Amino acid sequence: MKYNPVTGDVIQALQQITGEKYVKTNPDVLAAYQSDESLAPDMWHLPEVVVAPGSTEEVARIMEVANQYKIPVTPRSAGTSVSCGAVPVCGGIVLLMERMNRILEINEDGMYLVAQAGARTSDIQNAAKARGLMYAGDPCSADSCLIGGNLATNAGGNKAVRYGTTRHQVYAIEVVLPNGKITHLGAPLKKCSTGYCLDQLIIGSEGTLGIITQVTLKLVPLCPYKLDVLAVFTDLAKATALVPKLVKAGLNPTSVEFMDNNFVRRASDYSELRLPHYEDGFYDIISIETFSEAELDAKMDILASICEKAGATDVVEADDRVWKVRRNCLESTRALSKVATSEDLVVPVPKIAECIQTLVAESKKYDFLLFCLAHAGDGNLHFQIMKRDMSDEEWKKQVAAFRDFAYPYVYKLGGRLSGEHGIGYKRMPYLERCADPVELELMKTIKRALDPNDILNPDKVIHIEE
Amino acid sequence: MKYNPVTGDVIQALQQITGEKYVKTNPDVLAAYQSDESLAPDMWHLPEVVVAPGSTEEVARIMEVANQYKIPVTPRSAGTSVSCGAVPVCGGIVLLMERMNRILEINEDGMYLVAQAGARTSDIQNAAKARGLMYAGDPCSADSCLIGGNLATNAGGNKAVRYGTTRHQVYAIEVVLPNGKITHLGAPLKKCSTGYCLDQLIIGSEGTLGIITQVTLKLVPLCPYKLDVLAVFTDLAKATALVPKLVKAGLNPTSVEFMDNNFVRRASDYSELRLPHYEDGFYDIISIETFSEAELDAKMDILASICEKAGATDVVEADDRVWKVRRNCLESTRALSKVATSEDLVVPVPKIAECIQTLVAESKKYDFLLFCLAHAGDGNLHFQIMKRDMSDEEWKKQVAAFRDFAYPYVYKLGGRLSGEHGIGYKRMPYLERCADPVELELMKTIKRALDPNDILNPDKVIHIEE
Numbered sequence: 001m002k003y004n005p006v007t008g009d010v011i012q013a014l015q016q017i018t019g020e021k022y023v024k025t026n027p028d029v030l031a032a033y034q035s036d037e038s039l040a041p042d043m044w045h046l047p048e049v050v051v052a053p054g055s056t057e058e059v060a061r062i063m064e065v066a067n068q069y070k071i072p073v074t075p076r077s078a079g080t081s082v083s084c085g086a087v088p089v090c091g092g093i094v095l096l097m098e099r100m101n102r103i104l105e106i107n108e109d110g111m112y113l114v115a116q117a118g119a120r121t122s123d124i125q126n127a128a129k130a131r132g133l134m135y136a137g138d139p140c141s142a143d144s145c146l147i148g149g150n151l152a153t154n155a156g157g158n159k160a161v162r163y164g165t166t167r168h169q170v171y172a173i174e175v176v177l178p179n180g181k182i183t184h185l186g187a188p189l190k191k192c193s194t195g196y197c198l199d200q201l202i203i204g205s206e207g208t209l210g211i212i213t214q215v216t217l218k219l220v221p222l223c224p225y226k227l228d229v230l231a232v233f234t235d236l237a238k239a240t241a242l243v244p245k246l247v248k249a250g251l252n253p254t255s256v257e258f259m260d261n262n263f264v265r266r267a268s269d270y271s272e273l274r275l276p277h278y279e280d281g282f283y284d285i286i287s288i289e290t291f292s293e294a295e296l297d298a299k300m301d302i303l304a305s306i307c308e309k310a311g312a313t314d315v316v317e318a319d320d321r322v323w324k325v326r327r328n329c330l331e332s333t334r335a336l337s338k339v340a341t342s343e344d345l346v347v348p349v350p351k352i353a354e355c356i357q358t359l360v361a362e363s364k365k366y367d368f369l370l371f372c373l374a375h376a377g378d379g380n381l382h383f384q385i386m387k388r389d390m391s392d393e394e395w396k397k398q399v400a401a402f403r404d405f406a407y408p409y410v411y412k413l414g415g416r417l418s419g420e421h422g423i424g425y426k427r428m429p430y431l432e433r434c435a436d437p438v439e440l441e442l443m444k445t446i447k448r449a450l451d452p453n454d455i456l457n458p459d460k461v462i463h464i465e466e
Numbered sequence: 467m468k469y470n471p472v473t474g475d476v477i478q479a480l481q482q483i484t485g486e487k488y489v490k491t492n493p494d495v496l497a498a499y500q501s502d503e504s505l506a507p508d509m510w511h512l513p514e515v516v517v518a519p520g521s522t523e524e525v526a527r528i529m530e531v532a533n534q535y536k537i538p539v540t541p542r543s544a545g546t547s548v549s550c551g552a553v554p555v556c557g558g559i560v561l562l563m564e565r566m567n568r569i570l571e572i573n574e575d576g577m578y579l580v581a582q583a584g585a586r587t588s589d590i591q592n593a594a595k596a597r598g599l600m601y602a603g604d605p606c607s608a609d610s611c612l613i614g615g616n617l618a619t620n621a622g623g624n625k626a627v628r629y630g631t632t633r634h635q636v637y638a639i640e641v642v643l644p645n646g647k648i649t650h651l652g653a654p655l656k657k658c659s660t661g662y663c664l665d666q667l668i669i670g671s672e673g674t675l676g677i678i679t680q681v682t683l684k685l686v687p688l689c690p691y692k693l694d695v696l697a698v699f700t701d702l703a704k705a706t707a708l709v710p711k712l713v714k715a716g717l718n719p720t721s722v723e724f725m726d727n728n729f730v731r732r733a734s735d736y737s738e739l740r741l742p743h744y745e746d747g748f749y750d751i752i753s754i755e756t757f758s759e760a761e762l763d764a765k766m767d768i769l770a771s772i773c774e775k776a777g778a779t780d781v782v783e784a785d786d787r788v789w790k791v792r793r794n795c796l797e798s799t800r801a802l803s804k805v806a807t808s809e810d811l812v813v814p815v816p817k818i819a820e821c822i823q824t825l826v827a828e829s830k831k832y833d834f835l836l837f838c839l840a841h842a843g844d845g846n847l848h849f850q851i852m853k854r855d856m857s858d859e860e861w862k863k864q865v866a867a868f869r870d871f872a873y874p875y876v877y878k879l880g881g882r883l884s885g886e887h888g889i890g891y892k893r894m895p896y897l898e899r900c901a902d903p904v905e906l907e908l909m910k911t912i913k914r915a916l917d918p919n920d921i922l923n924p925d926k927v928i929h930i931e932e
Binding site: 107108109110111132133153154155156160161164165167177181182183184185187188189190191192193194195196197198200201203204205209221223241244247248249250290291292294295298344346347348349350375377378379380414415416417418419420421422423431435436438439440441442443445446448449450461462 | 573574575576577598599619620621622626627630631633643647648649650651653654655656657658659660661662663664666667669670671675687689707710713714715716756757758760761764810812813814815816841843844845846880881882883884885886887888889897901902904905906907908909911912914915916927928
């Protein structure tokens with residue numbers, strides 16, 4: 001056996017680090033930390049102990065104990081992962097980051113913010129906003145997720161077209177390495193060519209190469225002017241071909257969101273609203289932000305003209321009705337099927353239409369329903385796959401068969417398995433199958449070098465053979 | 467001894483890979499590849515053989531031979547490094563990338579360009595421009611340097627304030643690893659959360675972790691409108707405090723360049739030109755690019771108003787005279803001293819003034835002259851240090867003493883040794899002294915794991931003990 005059980009000695013060692021209060025073994029607490037938001041109960045697993053450190057030094061000492069006793073450690077932010085990233089699949093210790101939640105500094109001249117890893121993303125957004133600046137990371141779960149988890153999964157979200165994903169918002173991190181040593185990687189510098197880029201290696205490694213304990217985030221100027229536009233297309237290829245046209249015209253859209261006609265109809269019914277081309281429309285919702293009203297007006301004129309030339313049937317301001325329909329998308333499918341799974345595929349922007357068409361055609365061979373919502377601006381396609389009334393066994397079989405087709409196909413398009421949710425435990429076996437074998441071996445070489453006991457979030461992203 | 471000499475067997479093995487024509491051992495060729503543009507003859511070193519592969523497969527097979535015989539390999543692009551990055555300090559093989567110089571694809575919808583690593587940077591810029599797009603990487607040596615070298619050092623250059631440095635322009639790379647295996651890292655995706663970010667680890671590792679053989683670069687829309695402004699200040703702190711003000715106002719400057727008064731006077735004399743405040747001025751040259759004339763006009767009004775409020779004595783269009791003075795900066799110092807060395811320090815933007823003031827004050831204790839040119843927009847400070855008439859021995863001693871003060875001081879400000887030139891061999895001993903010891907050990911752990919024989923560009927960035 002690779003790991004040892006959590007014994008009384010281990011518990012005592014943990015208690016000496018954090019105090020008894022923050023070391024929990026009661027069954028209800030353990031049960032609360034067996035899962036995340038992945039809704040995949042067959043993948044959940046109970047931890048043996050939950051510990052909540054109050055400082056970076058405590059995190060470091062916990063890693064020392066874990067190495068000494070060979071106990072796996074699963075770092076956990078808010079547990080909003082949908083990839084079983086925070087599920088302690090090998091048991092052992094769940095390490096809760098939520099006590100380390102302070103915003104430590106907002107440097108207005110340097111345009112950066114320093115926070116502990118357990119700070120809530122929305123608290124960081126609000127703190128920046130209060131100073132007239134913006135933290136541009138904006139995952140949909142911003143109200144509940146914690147910044148350390150955002151970095152660990154390189155979370156995407158609503159503003160990635162203009163500002164990039166979470167890894168692009170980071171100047172520096174403080175990290176506890178698997179061996180329990182503390183280091184500081186990166187710096188609040190706009191330019192640097194001083195040694196290896198280790199900060200970006202740790203970011204997005206889903207807590208397998210280090211535990212991020214503190215972050216230094218870039219702040220950007222807040223755009224005071226904003227307008228959202230709904231462009232309706234009756235042709236999928238035209239709807240998704242819009243993106244490079246907007247970018248090339250210098251419109252610098254903050255986001256370009258896409259709803260397929262299944263979602264348009266379902267969410268409109270659910271919301272009791274009728275928007276243009278309910279029967280056959282594909283929707284693009286485009287957000288533009290500017291620093292002046294004149295710039296906004298000018299960009300809106302260009303936007304309308306581009307949309308019309310691109311074949312849009314309607315171009316209207318995206319008012320509350322549009323957002324209501326958009327917000328109700330997932331909720332509206334619940335009545336169709338209580339059990340569902342979602343994909344987080346990402347493809348090069350020019351391949352979006354082809355990918356949607358091919359996977360929709362493939363889905364017709366199965367008994368499930370497949371709808372598509374996309375962050376079209378960055379090629380990130382969320383397919384909602386709904387079980388309906390088939391048996392559990394059949395459902396598993398059909399989803400697996402669909403993935404066996406879809407994942408290699410997406411790789412062939414130059415795409416990848418996850419745009420913003422991460423690999424976690426859920427997609428780990430698929431990454432092992434789809435990734436370039438040399439790339440995979442390189443990941444494992446680095447993991448083995450940094451974590452020889454394979455105790456930090458094991459079986460996430462990659463599997464290390466014993 | 468860590469390495470073996472290049473024997474007849476090795477030469478023969480290399481000839482079998484590339485053909486005899488591309489394996490050179492004649493003394494004049496070896497002498498041509500002992501140096502780069504670092505002008506540090508005491509650090510130069512002759513290679514034993516120079517080989518110019520024509521394909522990625524040939525690069526891979528050369529690495530296999532090098533591992534088999536334990537011969538060090540120094541990859542070389544155009545040799546424009548000023549940090550001895552391309553100097554074969556341990557002898558062995560110099561691996562020339564210049565034959566692999568083709569631009570393979572320009573994808574206008576996907577907004578990316580694929581090229582071999584030996585393609586010239588200016589050829590890539592021009593190829594993009596011909597399609598109405600821009601490759602935003604723009605080192606000063608763009609006319610001579612090759613793109614692989616740009617990635618290896620994470621080159622900075624003229625547009626980094628708006629677009630970031632070279633690592634921010636890259637979607638994907640093809641790499642030959644130290645063990646001779648070929649892999650593809652990254653993808654032309656705007657979003658990705660699928661495994662470790664290995665592309666960014668290789669980029670900026672100065673050819674020590676892998677040989678980049680092919681690159682997929684981001685293209686951005688070309689701004690048709692541009693204006694350069696000279697803002698003159700008589701107060702250093704006010705001149706350098708301008709940057710965050712411009713950024714916060716949403717001006718999104720392409721570059722903000724700074725000249726201290728030493729350079730203003732020296733380069734004006736040399737150019738036989740008098741610009742405002744020749745006697746006591748610090749110059750900021752600000753470039754703004756836009757997609758419309760109206761936007762440019764609006765931004766120019768805001769820019770002028772910000773500069774005036776910030777204490778500028780003059781705000782004028784930066785015409786040919788200004789650029790002539792700027793271009794003549796380095797040339798104008800040659801008459802002061804034929805021997806000079808330059809620093810490439812980088813500090814957080816709010817620390818620029820403090821750093822310049824402190825290092826100028828420190829420099830008064832020495833017999834050399836110290837002038838400062840800065841990419842102020844990104845905190846990258848180039849100090850030109852001129853020997854004048856002191857002895858070689860004294861010069862060495864004084865520069866070393868100055869660095870012993872300057873480097874730890876810059877780290878204390880949150881800065882680093884190199885903004886855009888890299889560590890190479892020249893600054894390697896200083897990185898060993900200045901970097902966080904845990905960070906340094908982490909770099910070495912990764913280097914050892916990927917290159918157990920330490921044959922790929924050894925003694926650059928870090929030193930691996932035998």
